[in-house]
Amino acid sequence: MTSPFSVEGLNVSYGGRPALTDVSWAASPGLTAILGPNGAGKSTLLKAALGLIPSDSGQARFFGEGLDQARSRVAYLPQRASVDWDFPASALDVVAMARLPHMRWWGSVPRAERETARAALNSVGLAELAERQIGRLSGGQQQRVFLARALAQKADLFLMDEPLAAVDAVTEQTILAVLHKLVDEGKTVLMVHHDLSLITAHFDHVLILARQVVAAGLVAEAFTDASIAAAFGGLPGRA
Amino acid sequence: MIGHNTLIVLLGCAALGAASGVVGAFALLRGRALVADAIGHAALPGVVAASLIVAAFGGPARSLAPLLLGAALSGWLGLLALRALTASGRIRQDAAIGVVLSAFYALGTVGLSIAQAMPNAAQAGLSHFILGQAATLTESDAMLAGGLALACIGVVAVLFQPLRALCFDEAFARSQGLPVRWLDLVLLALLLAVCVAGLPAVGLLLVVALLIVPAAAARLVTQGLPAMLALAAALGAAAGAAGALISTRFENVPTGAAVVLAGLVGFGAAVAWSRR
Numbered sequence: 001m002t003s004p005f006s007v008e009g010l011n012v013s014y015g016g017r018p019a020l021t022d023v024s025w026a027a028s029p030g031l032t033a034i035l036g037p038n039g040a041g042k043s044t045l046l047k048a049a050l051g052l053i054p055s056d057s058g059q060a061r062f063f064g065e066g067l068d069q070a071r072s073r074v075a076y077l078p079q080r081a082s083v084d085w086d087f088p089a090s091a092l093d094v095v096a097m098a099r100l101p102h103m104r105w106w107g108s109v110p111r112a113e114r115e116t117a118r119a120a121l122n123s124v125g126l127a128e129l130a131e132r133q134i135g136r137l138s139g140g141q142q143q144r145v146f147l148a149r150a151l152a153q154k155a156d157l158f159l160m161d162e163p164l165a166a167v168d169a170v171t172e173q174t175i176l177a178v179l180h181k182l183v184d185e186g187k188t189v190l191m192v193h194h195d196l197s198l199i200t201a202h203f204d205h206v207l208i209l210a211r212q213v214v215a216a217g218l219v220a221e222a223f224t225d226a227s228i229a230a231a232f233g234g235l236p237g238r239a
Numbered sequence: 240m241i242g243h244n245t246l247i248v249l250l251g252c253a254a255l256g257a258a259s260g261v262v263g264a265f266a267l268l269r270g271r272a273l274v275a276d277a278i279g280h281a282a283l284p285g286v287v288a289a290s291l292i293v294a295a296f297g298g299p300a301r302s303l304a305p306l307l308l309g310a311a312l313s314g315w316l317g318l319l320a321l322r323a324l325t326a327s328g329r330i331r332q333d334a335a336i337g338v339v340l341s342a343f344y345a346l347g348t349v350g351l352s353i354a355q356a357m358p359n360a361a362q363a364g365l366s367h368f369i370l371g372q373a374a375t376l377t378e379s380d381a382m383l384a385g386g387l388a389l390a391c392i393g394v395v396a397v398l399f400q401p402l403r404a405l406c407f408d409e410a411f412a413r414s415q416g417l418p419v420r421w422l423d424l425v426l427l428a429l430l431l432a433v434c435v436a437g438l439p440a441v442g443l444l445l446v447v448a449l450l451i452v453p454a455a456a457a458r459l460v461t462q463g464l465p466a467m468l469a470l471a472a473a474l475g476a477a478a479g480a481a482g483a484l485i486s487t488r489f490e491n492v493p494t495g496a497a498v499v500l501a502g503l504v505g506f507g508a509a510v511a512w513s514r515r
Contacts, residue, residue: 015328050414068416076414083408087268088458088467097404101415106397108465133462149411 010058030204140171251381256479258388260471263450281317283347371442371495
C-alpha cells in the first residue's frame with residue numbers, strides 16, 4: 001500500500017545551519033505524533049514537505065504523488081501564534097477560507113461552502129461562536145477554529161503543527177476526540193507534539209526527531225526510554 | 240458655487256481617496272503600509288526625468304500622462320531596490336525603506352534643481368508633485384487619476400477572497416496552492432498605481448497618509464473585512480474631497496496637507512469611538 005505521506009533524503013538548513021539531515025520516513029494511516037526537543041526540526045519537516053520553506057535536497061510524496069497532484073487531499077494546520085488574531089474576521093470567515101480552492105474569487109462565500117464551514121465549527125464545539133470576531137475568542141477556541149478550518153478542507157491527510165500547545169482541558173479533549181474520529185474514518189493525522197504524557201493513551205505511531213530520525217514506528221516499539229533519551233538527552237553537536 | 244472643473248477635481252480626489260482606503264487596508268493587513276512611502280518618494284526622479292524628456296522632444300509643456308508613467312517606472316525601480324536590499328534577510332524592511340526612500344528622493348531633488356535651472360518652462364509645475372496641488376489639476380488630469388483609482392477598486396473586488404486569505408495566513412494560503420507570489424505582486428502593483436495616481440493631487444510626501452490613515456481608522460471600529468473596506472473607502476473619499484475643496488478655496492494650502500488633516504479628523508473620531 002502507498003504511504004499517505006513520505007519523505008526521502010530530506011535536507012533542510014537555515015542560513016547554513018542544518019535543521020534536518022537526511023530524513024527518510026513513511027507514515028502509516030492513523031494518528032502519529034512527531035516528537036522531539038525544541039529545534040529538533042518537527043515543524044520544519046511539515047513546512048519543508050509542503051514547500052513553505054526551501055529544502056536543500058530530498059522530496060516529499062503524498063499518497064505516492066507530488067504535492068501539486070495531491071493538494072486537495074492534504075490539510076495543513078499552522079501554529080496558532082503564526083497569525084495575527086486581531087485580523088478583522090469572524091470564526092466562520094476563517095474556517096470558510098478552507099473552501100477557497102472550490103470557490104470563485106470575488107463576492108461573498110457561497111451558501112454551500114458556508115454550510116461546510118459551519119458544520120466544521122459545529123464539530124469542534126464552536127457553533128454558537130461562529131460570528132464572533134476571532135480576537136475575542138480564547139486561545140483554546142482559536143486553536144479549535146484552526147482545527148475546524150483544517151476539517152473544512154475535507155482532506156485525507158492532516159499535517160498539524162502543535163494543535164495541543166497551551167490549550168485548556170476542554171479544547172484538548174475536543175481536539176483529541178476529533179482526531180480519533182478522523183482516524184476511525186480512515187484518515188491520516190501527523191501532529192507535531194511536545195507533551196510525552198498523552199502518547200501511549202492516544203497515539204498509534206511516533207516519529208522521534210533530533211534533526212534526524214531517532215526512532216519511528218508503533219508507539220509500543222519506538223516510544224522507548226532509550227529513544228526518548230537519545231532525542232531529548234542532547235542534540236547532535238550540542239552534547 | 241462649485242464650478243464644473245472644480246466638481247470634476249473633487250470627484251477625482253474622492254475616487255482616489257476611496258481607492259487609497261481600500262488598497263491601504265490590504266497593505267496594512269499585509270504589513271506593507273510603509274512600502275507606499277518608499278514608492279511615493281521613489282517616484283520623484285521619474286517625474287523629473289519624464290518632464291525633461293518631454294521638454295527635450297518639444298512635447299506639450301503641461302501633460303500629466305508621461306509624468307505619471309515616469310513616476311510609475313521609478314516607483315517600480317524603488318520597489319525592486321527594496322526587494323534587493325531585503326532579499327538576503329540581513330537588512331530589515333524598515334531600514335531598507337528608509338534607505339530607498341531617501342536615496343530616490345535625494346536623486347529627485349537634485350534632478351529638480353537641474354530642471355529648474357533650464358530655460359524652458361516645462362518643469363514649472365513639478366514642485367506640486369511634492370506637496371500636491373489639486374487646484375492646478377485640469378479636468379482630464381482628474382479623470383485620469385480618478386479612473387486609475389476606480390480600476391484599483393475593481394481589481395480588489397475581483398481578488399477579494401484570495402487577498403483576504405493571504406493577508407490573514409500566508410502559510411495556509413500557500414499550502415492550499417494559492418498563487419501567493421502573484422497575489423503579492425498584484426498588491427504591490429495596486430499600491431504603486433494608487434500612489435502614482437495620487438501624486439499630482441496629494442503629493443509624494445503625504446500620499447502614504449491617504450493609504451494608511453483611513454485604513455487604520457476603519458480597522459479600529461470594525462469587526463469584519465468587508466465593513467473595514469467600506470469604511471476605509473468612505474473615509475478616504477471624504478478626506479480626498481474635503482482636502483481638494485479646502486485647497487481650491489485657499490490657494491496657499493497644499494492639497495496633500497489638507498487631505499491628511501481632513502483624514503485625521505476621521506481617525507480621531509475612530510479612536511474616540513473605539514475607546515467608548
